[in-house]
Amino acid sequence: MNYVRPKKSLGQHFLTDMGIASRIADTIDACKEIPVLEVGPGTGVLTQFLMQKNRELKVVELDNESVSYLLEHFNKLAPENIISADFLKMNLMSVFDGHEFVLTGNYPYNISSQIFFKVVDNRTLIPCCTGMVQKEVAERLAAQPGTKSYGVLSIFIQAWYDVEYLFTVHENVFNPPPKVKSAVICMTRNSRESLGCDVKLFRQIVKTVFTMRRKMVRNGLKQVLSGMIDKDISAEFLSDSEFNKRPEQMSIEEFISLTNRISALQHV
Numbered sequence: 001m002n003y004v005r006p007k008k009s010l011g012q013h014f015l016t017d018m019g020i021a022s023r024i025a026d027t028i029d030a031c032k033e034i035p036v037l038e039v040g041p042g043t044g045v046l047t048q049f050l051m052q053k054n055r056e057l058k059v060v061e062l063d064n065e066s067v068s069y070l071l072e073h074f075n076k077l078a079p080e081n082i083i084s085a086d087f088l089k090m091n092l093m094s095v096f097d098g099h100e101f102v103l104t105g106n107y108p109y110n111i112s113s114q115i116f117f118k119v120v121d122n123r124t125l126i127p128c129c130t131g132m133v134q135k136e137v138a139e140r141l142a143a144q145p146g147t148k149s150y151g152v153l154s155i156f157i158q159a160w161y162d163v164e165y166l167f168t169v170h171e172n173v174f175n176p177p178p179k180v181k182s183a184v185i186c187m188t189r190n191s192r193e194s195l196g197c198d199v200k201l202f203r204q205i206v207k208t209v210f211t212m213r214r215k216m217v218r219n220g221l222k223q224v225l226s227g228m229i230d231k232d233i234s235a236e237f238l239s240d241s242e243f244n245k246r247p248e249q250m251s252i253e254e255f256i257s258l259t260n261r262i263s264a265l266q267h268v
Contacts, residue, residue: 004043004065006176011110012063015045015132017173024106024132025049027166027186031102031128037095039087039105039115039131042066044074046106051076055102058095060087088114092122103129109178112137116157119187123160127189138165138183150248152210156203159195159252161187197259205262206255209247217250218243221262229265237265 006012015021024046028036035056041047043066050057051074060083061067067084070077083090088111095101103126107115112133119129133141136149141157142165143149157163169182195202209220218238225234250258 004063004069006042007063010063011108012040012042013106013109013174013176013178014042015106015173016175018045020169020173021045022049023167024104024130024184025053027130027184028053028055028102028104028128030186030188031130032100034127035096035099035101037101037103039103040108041070042106044070046104047074047077050104056096057081058083060085060090062086087111088118092118092125098125100125100127102126103131105131107131107133109134113153116141116153116187120156120160123189129161129187130185132169132182132184134178135168135181135183138185141165141185141187145251146249148248151213152206155206155252155255157187160190160192162190163187195256195259197256198263201263202255202259205259206247213247215246216243217245217247220247224262225265229262233265237261 004014006014028050033055035058036050036053038047038050038057038059041059041061042063047057047059047070057077058081059070059077061070062085064084067082070082071079074082083095103119116129119126137153139149140151140153142163143151143154164186166184166186169184171177171179171181174182205221205224208224209217212220221238221243222234225237229237
């Protein structure tokens with residue numbers, strides 16, 4: 001097999017610029033000397049440079065055509081290290097026998113956010129994650145409070161990882177060219193071991209208030225508290241001037257504090 005057809009249904013845009021591929025591979029140099037898992041290798045443009053890093057390397061690919069291509073053209077990569085599977089459905093504990101690894105790749109555009117949520121769920125296994133995504137997603141991952149891109153993805157990821165936006169990649173280095181620019185990021189696990197709050201409630205609060213990101217936090221909190229807290233207690237709580245802020249003005253620490261305050265109200 002000498003050619004793999006990019007499939008829109010899989011969000012495939014194959015990188016054609018070897019210089020960019022080499023730069024992406026170099027991002028793992030900032031990570032610990034541990035094995036590497038590449039997501040969505042396609043025709044191996046990035047894979048060939050990762051193989052030069054002298055680390056144990058495995059790749060996971062959903063597209064059967066790409067798997068066949070890799071098996072035929074990458075015989076230096078053991079067949080058992082070319083995993084034909086859906087990354088989102090994988091048990092990551094089984095990839096390197098429960099040991100830590102670096103995650104990297106030219107991530108499929110249609111599932112990039114889901115990939116990063118899975119990284120958070122497996123953060124004890126993944127101390128470092130690098131790779132290429134849509135520019136908009138990269139901006140959201142790295143966004144700071146008070147900026148337009150700051151939101152649910154920023155908070156959920158940055159609660160556990162320090163995110164660095166490395167460089168922008170233009171459309172003309174892909175086949176087929178995407179309709180958006182791309183960017184390369186590096187995420188490094190921070191020192192936080194626990195959020196120090198009810199994680200389920202934290203996620204509920206963040207998601208709910210950002211559905212009304214142009215309104216004051218108070219509006220979203222009304223929905224969170226409805227049916228959970230006595231109406232009089234809820235009304236008094238929501239009168240706090242702190243809730244005059246918009247969601248994008250609140251830091252992760254403020255959301256953690258807010259979660260604990262609401263948890264306390266449940267026991268009043």
